[in-house]
Amino acid sequence: MPILEIDDVSVTYGSTRRLARRIGTSHVAVDHVSLQVERGQIVGVVGESGSGKSSLAKAVVGLVEPTSGEIRLSGQVIPSKRPRAVRRRMQMVFQDPSSALNPALTVGKVIVELLEIDGMGRSAARSRAVDLIDMVGLPASALDVRPGSLSGGQRQRASIARALATNPEVIVADEPTSALDVSVQATVLNLLRDFTESLGLGVLFITHDLGVVRRLCDDVAVMQKGCIVEHGRTTSIFDSPADSYTKQLLASIPTIG
Amino acid sequence: MSDMTANLSTGEVVASTRTPASRLGYRIGLAIVGVAVVLAVVGPFVVAHDPYQQELMNRLAPPSGEHWLGTDALGRDVFSRLVVATRVDLGVGILGALLPFLLGTILGCVAAYFGSIWDVIVMRLTDLVLAFPVYILIITLIAVGGSGIKTLLIAFTGVGWVGYARLVRSVVLRVKNEDYISAARLGGVSHGRIMVRHLLPNVIRSSLTLLVTDVMFVLLGLASFSYLGLGIQPPTPDWGAMIADAQPYMQQQWWLIAAPGAMVALVGSGLMLIGERLDDRTY
Numbered sequence: 001m002p003i004l005e006i007d008d009v010s011v012t013y014g015s016t017r018r019l020a021r022r023i024g025t026s027h028v029a030v031d032h033v034s035l036q037v038e039r040g041q042i043v044g045v046v047g048e049s050g051s052g053k054s055s056l057a058k059a060v061v062g063l064v065e066p067t068s069g070e071i072r073l074s075g076q077v078i079p080s081k082r083p084r085a086v087r088r089r090m091q092m093v094f095q096d097p098s099s100a101l102n103p104a105l106t107v108g109k110v111i112v113e114l115l116e117i118d119g120m121g122r123s124a125a126r127s128r129a130v131d132l133i134d135m136v137g138l139p140a141s142a143l144d145v146r147p148g149s150l151s152g153g154q155r156q157r158a159s160i161a162r163a164l165a166t167n168p169e170v171i172v173a174d175e176p177t178s179a180l181d182v183s184v185q186a187t188v189l190n191l192l193r194d195f196t197e198s199l200g201l202g203v204l205f206i207t208h209d210l211g212v213v214r215r216l217c218d219d220v221a222v223m224q225k226g227c228i229v230e231h232g233r234t235t236s237i238f239d240s241p242a243d244s245y246t247k248q249l250l251a252s253i254p255t256i257g
Numbered sequence: 258m259s260d261m262t263a264n265l266s267t268g269e270v271v272a273s274t275r276t277p278a279s280r281l282g283y284r285i286g287l288a289i290v291g292v293a294v295v296l297a298v299v300g301p302f303v304v305a306h307d308p309y310q311q312e313l314m315n316r317l318a319p320p321s322g323e324h325w326l327g328t329d330a331l332g333r334d335v336f337s338r339l340v341v342a343t344r345v346d347l348g349v350g351i352l353g354a355l356l357p358f359l360l361g362t363i364l365g366c367v368a369a370y371f372g373s374i375w376d377v378i379v380m381r382l383t384d385l386v387l388a389f390p391v392y393i394l395i396i397t398l399i400a401v402g403g404s405g406i407k408t409l410l411i412a413f414t415g416v417g418w419v420g421y422a423r424l425v426r427s428v429v430l431r432v433k434n435e436d437y438i439s440a441a442r443l444g445g446v447s448h449g450r451i452m453v454r455h456l457l458p459n460v461i462r463s464s465l466t467l468l469v470t471d472v473m474f475v476l477l478g479l480a481s482f483s484y485l486g487l488g489i490q491p492p493t494p495d496w497g498a499m500i501a502d503a504q505p506y507m508q509q510q511w512w513l514i515a516a517p518g519a520m521v522a523l524v525g526s527g528l529m530l531i532g533e534r535l536d537d538r539t540y
């Protein structure tokens with residue numbers, strides 16, 4: 001059974017107001033999308049800016065409410081008002097390293113806070129936080145600084161540590177490396193790959209970078225204007241794309257690697 | 258792997274707009290306010306005379322070794338009264354700024370964070386307060402509640418929270434959409450905790466500046482109302498009332514009016530200098 005099932009999900013902005021719908025300011029950002037992610041698998045969602053990738057990501061983790069469809073986690077349908085425990089089973093890694101971590105709090109405080117919600121005591125939480133920060137390749141001292149003293153790559157690592165703090169089954173990563181230098185991107189991507197396998201996570205990986213998709217993703221879905229136009233194994237799509245939009249995208253990657 | 262070796266302890270270098278002049282002003286401000294605070298806290302315990310003790314045989318005495326600032330029309334030691342007045346005025350001034358700061362910060366935060374009906378209610382309330390001229394509102398409240406510290410505090414709070422509420426609301430509206438707030442929600446952090454722990458630390462800085470300048474305005478307002486007999490009631494000493502009491506003797510015993518007048522001016526300017534510097538730092 002897939003760990004994450006996205007079944008016919010749509011997101012429409014401005015739809016709660018009848019007037020907005022009448023005069024046409026409501027806007028379909030995600031249009032009846034269905035996808036599955038297996039345990040230990042990374043599924044890429046690729047598409048140009050504005051194609052609805054972030055909206056899909058937010059709908060999956062529950063930051064926006066889908067206007068139709070349902071999301072299942074290990075076969076269980078997730079209610080539209082998510083209880084705290086359900087919310088914690090899916091975590092997100094965000095795109096912008098400068099907004100992903102609270103500038104007023106140390107990394108350690110943020111992680112310890114999430115651990116304590118599980119009922120962990122202060123010192124157990126602290127030592128678990130040290131483990132987590134070590135897992136993402138940062139020194140324990142990174143827990144005691146505010147994100148202002150960390151580089152972009154370090155912040156994304158810290159964000160991954162925070163995402164892992166709730167022991168999630170699914171991680172949604174919304175362009176986690178697109179704000180990083182190419183040299184730093186690789187280390188963050190390797191980290192995600194390692195955790196997917198070692199922790200048995202299901203990862204929905206959102207990107208506009210087909211090069212990253214080829215390196216990282218088992219499956220890929222190509223998104224255009226809110227719809228999925230092609231979906232399958234990464235290798236087969238790269239070898240023989242069926243959709244014309246996909247062919248166009250593939251033609252646009254530089255052929256170095 | 259350059260991100261692993263980057264030094265964790267180096268903070269970002271923030272471009273400085275501080276001039277030596279503003280730094281000097283800030284230090285002077287700190288020194289003045291610092292002295293006033295020390296005077297307010299320890300002064301009343303160490304002054305030689307009872308500020309309430311009348312000595313009718315020794316009225317309007319000039320400054321001397323015994324009475325540093327002479328005695329007033331009732332023969333009370335002016336220096337002791339000035340010291341106790343500093344405690345009263347600073348205390349009420351700080352409280353009169355803190356209460357609206359707290360109320361405004363909470364209401365602004367709730368309005369912006371929860372939005373919809375909360376926002377509408379709080380914003381309509383601020384409109385309502387802003388629609389009235391401040392001093393008319395305060396005088397009306399005094400007319401209803403009677404003069405005295407309690408009424409003044411209620412009046413300052415009722416008027417003063419609006420500035421904080423609007424400021425905090427605008428900052429929270431911006432900050433609440435940051436990814437780290439979403440991350441906290443996903444991690445199961447409650448709304449209350451998000452407001453207190455994740456939003457407020459980012460918000461409080463901008464309203465602290467307002468708080469310091471507000472202490473100044475409340476202090477001046479308090480002195481004015483006490484001067485008019487609407488604020489702190491006799492025999493409790495206070496700068497405004499001391500100025501009013503000293504007025505008939507301005508020609509001969511000028512120090513009676515100069516001393517409390519200088520305190521108002523000095524502490525007021527000191528607070529303004531500190532506030533200006535904090536203002537530079539926030540933006």
Ligand SMILES: Nc1ncnc2c1ncn2[C@@H]1O[C@H](COP(=O)(O)OP(=O)(O)O)[C@@H](O)[C@H]1O
Pocket residue numbers: 013014027028029047048049050051052053054055056
């Ligand atoms: N909060 C929002 N309110 C209204 N429209 C939005 C909102 N967020 C995104 N959109 C719109 O939805 C569309 C998809 O945006 P997004 O999901 O961010 O795409 P992507 O991440 O692929 O760039 C865009 O046209 C965008 O303008």
Ligand SMILES: [Mg+2]
Pocket residue numbers: 053054055
């Ligand atoms: Mg996006």
